[in-house]
Amino acid sequence: MKCLLVASESAEVLFYWADPEFEQNIRDQYGPRQYEGDTYPAFEDSVNTLFAPLIISCSTLIEKINNTYTSFITENTHQYILHQFGECLYIAVNGDGGETEEDLRRKIYVMKKLIKVHFGMVTLNSTLLRKELRPQDTEQWIQLWKMLQSLLETYSLLREQDQSFLVEVVERLIHPTLCEQCIEFLERHVVQQINRSPERAREEVLHAFILVNTKLLAFYSSRNASSIKPSDLLSLILLVQNLCPSNNQLDDAALEIEGDSVPEVFYTPEPSPTGRESAEMEGESTPVFQFVDPDVQMAEDSLKTLEAQPPDPATPCRVFLEAMFKEGYCPMMPHSMYCLPLWPGISLVLLTKIPNSQVAVSLYQFLEVFTVLEKKLSEGQEGGSLPRTQPTLSELCNKLDKFIRALGSSEMQLQNTWTDFKNKAFSRAVQGTSRETQVFFCVFFFFISPIKSGVSNYKWKQDLCDCVPQCLSVSLQEKVLAMMQEKLMDWKDFLLVKSKRNITMVSYPPRLVHFIYMDRMAGQMVAPSLNVTDLSTTELGKGPLAHFIKSKVWSLVGTARLYLQKGYTTVTLRDGDYYFCYFLWFESETGYKLEGIELPVLSEASAPIGMLTGDYYRKLLRYYSKNHHTEIVKCYELLTIHLGVIPTDYIVQHRCELAKKLWEPTRIPLL
Numbered sequence: 001m002k003c004l005l006v007a008s009e010s011a012e013v014l015f016y017w018a019d020p021e022f023e024q025n026i027r028d029q030y031g032p033r034q035y036e037g038d039t040y041p042a043f044e045d046s047v048n049t050l051f052a053p054l055i056i057s058c059s060t061l062i063e064k065i066n067n068t069y070t071s072f073i074t075e076n077t078h079q080y081i082l083h084q085f086g087e088c089l090y091i092a093v094n095g096d097g098g099e100t101e102e103d104l105r106r107k108i109y110v111m112k113k114l115i116k117v118h119f120g121m122v123t124l125n126s127t128l129l130r131k132e133l134r135p136q137d138t139e140q141w142i143q144l145w146k147m148l149q150s151l152l153e154t155y156s157l158l159r160e161q162d163q164s165f166l167v168e169v170v171e172r173l174i175h176p177t178l179c180e181q182c183i184e185f186l187e188r189h190v191v192q193q194i195n196r197s198p199e200r201a202r203e204e205v206l207h208a209f210i211l212v213n214t215k216l217l218a219f220y221s222s223r224n225a226s227s228i229k230p231s232d233l234l235s236l237i238l239l240v241q242n243l244c245p246s247n248n249q250l251d252d253a254a255l256e257i258e259g260d261s262v263p264e265v266f267y268t269p270e271p272s273p274t275g276r277e278s279a280e281m282e283g284e285s286t287p288v289f290q291f292v293d294p295d296v297q298m299a300e301d302s303l304k305t306l307e308a309q310p311p312d313p314a315t316p317c318r319v320f321l322e323a324m325f326k327e328g329y330c331p332m333m334p335h336s337m338y339c340l341p342l343w344p345g346i347s348l349v350l351l352t353k354i355p356n357s358q359v360a361v362s363l364y365q366f367l368e369v370f371t372v373l374e375k376k377l378s379e380g381q382e383g384g385s386l387p388r389t390q391p392t393l394s395e396l397c398n399k400l401d402k403f404i405r406a407l408g409s410s411e412m413q414l415q416n417t418w419t420d421f422k423n424k425a426f427s428r429a430v431q432g433t434s435r436e437t438q439v440f441f442c443v444f445f446f447f448i449s450p451i452k453s454g455v456s457n458y459k460w461k462q463d464l465c466d467c468v469p470q471c472l473s474v475s476l477q478e479k480v481l482a483m484m485q486e487k488l489m490d491w492k493d494f495l496l497v498k499s500k501r502n503i504t505m506v507s508y509p510p511r512l513v514h515f516i517y518m519d520r521m522a523g524q525m526v527a528p529s530l531n532v533t534d535l536s537t538t539e540l541g542k543g544p545l546a547h548f549i550k551s552k553v554w555s556l557v558g559t560a561r562l563y564l565q566k567g568y569t570t571v572t573l574r575d576g577d578y579y580f581c582y583f584l585w586f587e588s589e590t591g592y593k594l595e596g597i598e599l600p601v602l603s604e605a606s607a608p609i610g611m612l613t614g615d616y617y618r619k620l621l622r623y624y625s626k627n628h629h630t631e632i633v634k635c636y637e638l639l640t641i642h643l644g645v646i647p648t649d650y651i652v653q654h655r656c657e658l659a660k661k662l663w664e665p666t667r668i669p670l671l
Contacts, residue, residue, distance in 0.1 A: 001025065001078070001095025004107060004152065005047070006115075006133065008126075009087050011055040013048050014133040017149045022095070026050060055089055058082060070605055071101055083108050087126035102558065102608055107156070109613035114151050117235050120320030120332040121360065124367055154242040162214050166557055167637075168610040169518050169525040170233055173215045174502055178491060182210055182218035185487050190480055191222055194350075199473035203336060207351040210342075210484075211237060212499040213246045225353075226323035226333075229618075230523020231611035236319065236337065240349055244341045316352075316471045330361045336471060340481050345496055348484050352472070362403055369396055501529050508661070509654045513578065513641040514549055516557075517662045520617040520635040526662050549641070556580045556639055561609045567599040572648065579642040581651055586624055589632040597624060 003022045006015040018026070023043070030046040061068040062084065071081050078095040081104040090111065092104035099107075115123060115133075122128045135141045155165070164171040173179070186208045194205045206225035210217040214237055221227065228236075316336040323333035334357050338350040404415055488495070503526065508515075516527040530550050552575070560582035563571045571582040586594040600623065607614035617635055625633045638659060642651055 001093075002099070003091075003093040004111060005051055005091040005093075006111070007051060007055045007089050007091065008130055009055075009059045009089070011048065011052040011059075012130070012134070013044055013051070014088065014130055015145060015148060016044070016047050017152050018047075022093070025095075051091060054080070054082075054091070058084070058089055079104065081105050081108065085112055088129065100558070102561070106608040106610065106613055107152070109607055110155055111148075111152060113231075113235060113612050114148065114155075114238075116332065117232070117239075117319055117321070118148075120318070120334060121364060121367065123332075124371075151238065151242050154245070155238055158214065158238065158241060163516060163527050163530060163553070164214055164234075164525060165238075166554060167516060167518060167525060168231075168234060168612050169520070170230055170237065170523050171215045171502070171525050171527070173212055173217045173495070173498060174526065175217075175498065179218050182487075183220050185484075186210070186218060186220040189483055189487075190348075190350075191220060194472065194476065194480065195222075197476055199476040200352075201471055201473065202355045203352040203472060205350050205352050206335070209349050210488075211240055211347045211349060212495045213345050214241060215499050215502065217495065226325060228351075229322050229615070231615050231618075232321045233523065234611055236321075236349065236351075239317075239319065239337065240339050240347055243339045244344075244347050246345045319351075321351075325358075325361060328361045328365060330364045332364070333357060333360055338472060338477065340477060340484075342481065342485050342488065343492055345499070346488070346492065348481065350472075350480075362399075366396075366400060366403065502526075503528055509657060511643040511646045512654060512658075513643060514553060515641070515658060516553070516637075516639045517659065518637040520637060521621060521633075523611065552578065552580070552641060553639075556582070556641070560639060564599070564609055565602045565606075567601045569596060569599060572651070574644065577644045579640075579644055579646065579648070579651060581638075581640045581642070581655065583638045583655055585636055587634045587636060589634065594628070594633065597627075 001019070001021045003016065003018040005013065007013055026043070026046050030049055058068045068082070068084065070083065071079070073079050076095070077097070078093055079099075079101065081092045081101060083090045083105070090108040092108050094104055115129075119129065119132055122132050133144070135144065158165040190208050191205045194200055205222065207219070207221050207228060209219040216233075216237070219233075316338050319335050319337045320332035321335055322331045323329075325333075334354055336352045336354050338352070340348040340350070342348055514528060514530070516525060518525045530546070530553065556573075559573065559580070560571055563582070564584065569584040571580075573580040585596065588594060599620070602609075607616070609616045611617065621633055621635050624635070636659065638655060640651070640655065640658070642654070
């Protein structure tokens with residue numbers, strides 16, 4: 001009984017995802033009652049009918065008292081979490097008790113992050129975002145919703161099974177020698193060869209990395225590329241897992257082959273069937289025809305027609321990532337992402353710089369200025385001055401005039417709007433008198449919306465949002481794929497096993513059951529594997545013990561976040577036969593431990609702690625670095641589970657030894 005909904009202030013459903021139980025509940029509630037003639041109402045209409053009173057109520061409260069409720073529980077124990085982002089209302093529902101309030105709020109923020117990565121600067125304008133989420137073309141609309149729904153399901157699955165998505169950090173595959181070799185290969189034989197090829201269609205490869213399931217084997221960035229935020233990299237891993245999902249059954253089978261517990265089995269192959277037996281077998285496989293209701297068959301065919309086909313992993317998709325260039329900062333720089341599957345579970349990912357991507361920097365700068373001015377007007381400020389970091393009005397006029405003029409004659413509507421606005425607003429404001437400045441703002445209030453919307457929606461949006469025909473040629477992709485497969489052919493099986501058993505507990509302190517070590521500045525983690533499938537075997541064994549430890553780890557992460565939200569950096573808990581500990585500390589670049597500080601206490605309505613939900617640790621490092629301007633500050637976290645027989649003094653000692661031991665392996669070269 002789970003659902004997530006995105007709606008506009010006018011109660012229009014912009015996107016929804018629901019599990020089969022919730023869908024069946026809605027059909028039982030609204031389907032039979034609204035039966036008219038020979039057709040049932042569309043399922044989206046039923047969803048709208050269910051949530052419309054709630055959406056209208058929230059909009060009314062915001063309009064009347066500028067406040068609204070954020071969570072409540074209904075009589076049937078369904079829990080609702082609501083959050084308003086601009087003019088879009090996000091609603092997460094759980095009716096089976098399987099998700100907490102924090103889980104639902106986290107799902108909302110992750111969905112917002114995925115929409116931002118997919119749509120980019122369109123998310124800055126609610127009107128344009130509504131058009132993108134509800135395109136007029138039915139086939140495009142269904143395909144888009146299917147993709148977003150699949151992404152949300154993939155995230156939910158990974159968060160339940162994978163430690164890296166539980167703590168929202170990238171996990172590296174620990175093998176320094178192979179990592180260095182792959183980085184060198186990516187530089188010389190992948191990135192450089194593609195960028196020198198005439199088949200690259202004006203695209204330039206900025207980043208290339210290799211994934212083994214959800215773990216990062218190697219990452220290379222070209223010298224003129226901006227670094228990728230760990231939160232963006234984790235989002236890309238999620239996208240890759242959605243495009244090329246791992247086959248856990250094959251991976252578990254490989255683990256069983258590698259394991260020592262597999263008994264030797266000798267068998268004699270069955271003899272080949274004779275011609276008569278083969279004919280009989282073919283006869284047995286002859287399909288049996290059944291007569292079905294024509295209306296039912298027609299409905300099934302219609303559903304198959306409307307069902308979105310899975311995208312080709314080699315087809316590039318647009319992603320919007322944070323970037324810093326000489327031209328300026330852009331939080332949503334468009335890239336093309338190519339996901340090339342080497343083998344099931346192993347993928348090569350390329351991020352390219354598309355033509356005209358530099359326009360995004362100028363566009364964001366203009367929209368940022370417009371947002372500041374719009375905020376001043378909405379707050380009733382009469383002054384016409386902008387912050388010192390922003391250009392003056394005359395500079396803004398000149399820059400925007402050059403920008404729109406450079407678009408050419410293809411954007412006549414935007415040019416006409418800008419010319420009209422410039423004649424009525426800037427011509428009166430350039431005099432600089434207080435009265436004329438006020439007149440400028442009065443005129444600007446009426447013209448800012450079309451200018452802002454026009455700049456956001458101008459024609460090159462299709463070059464930045466959609467998959468344009470210009471991309472790396474298929475032959476070039478196949479050539480790179482073949483070279484990478486040849487390089488890793490001898491390592492293929494090893495990598496699949498290594499991804500399931502990244503590190504072992506043999507060389508770590510005794511009575512230590514499990515740990516997760518995280519470098520929050522680099523966005524990397526080290527942890528023993530926790531595979532609890534029926535086929536795989538870990539150091540914790542199979543069955544109840546492995547499931548028990550996994551459930552305790554997931555519970556410890558949630559408890560640690562709860563205390564961190566209240567400002568605690570050290571937590572020690574006793575639970576039966578186990579000690580659960582959590583530590584957060586800061587170090588200098590040389591590994592010297594820095595003094596602790598009192599962390600800010602977060603409200604319950606704040607964004608959940610993590611990287612996909614607002615990058616809490618990036619803000620925390622910025623907060624701590626205010627008093628350490630002369631050095632680079634790093635943040636680390638460590639979660640441990642010890643047997644309860646060990647004294648607490650030894651736990652702290654183990655923490656220091658473990659952190660010192662793990663500090664070096666995490667410094668795998670990342671160019």
